[in-house]
Amino acid sequence: MVRLPLTPAEVERGQRLGALLRRARGGRSMLETALDARVSPETLRKIESGRVATPAFPTIAAIADVLGLSLDAVWAEINQPEAAGEPTASSHGARAWLAS
Numbered sequence: 001m002v003r004l005p006l007t008p009a010e011v012e013r014g015q016r017l018g019a020l021l022r023r024a025r026g027g028r029s030m031l032e033t034a035l036d037a038r039v040s041p042e043t044l045r046k047i048e049s050g051r052v053a054t055p056a057f058p059t060i061a062a063i064a065d066v067l068g069l070s071l072d073a074v075w076a077e078i079n080q081p082e083a084a085g086e087p088t089a090s091s092h093g094a095r096a097w098l099a100s
Contacts, residue, residue, distance in 0.1 A: 006053050014053025016078045017060070022048050024067040037062040 006014075021044075025033050030048070034041040039059055046052040047059070064074055 011050070011053050013078050014047075014055075015050040016080075017053075017055075017074070018048040018050045020069075020074060020077050021063060021067065024069055033063070033066055037066040039063065 025048075030044055031041050034044040037044070037059075039062060043052070043055075043059065044063065047055050047063070060074070061071060064071055
């Protein structure tokens, strides 16, 4: 299967997602967060650095759960032109929002 190149908007959204996850992780180690979410530390590192701009939904759902982030809040923040503000912790919503 051939993957189409990402659009500039998809790349930018991936960068905002990575920044959001880094902020939400705070002082918590990347290794601890990844293991708690049952994803590899390398996967989390690539997402946080923006190298994986369109991670699979279950991966982001697991990381968001560990960090106490609502999927609705994540979706809203990464789709803003300038994602500003702190992530919010609330109940976990379900929305198909990232292409895998």
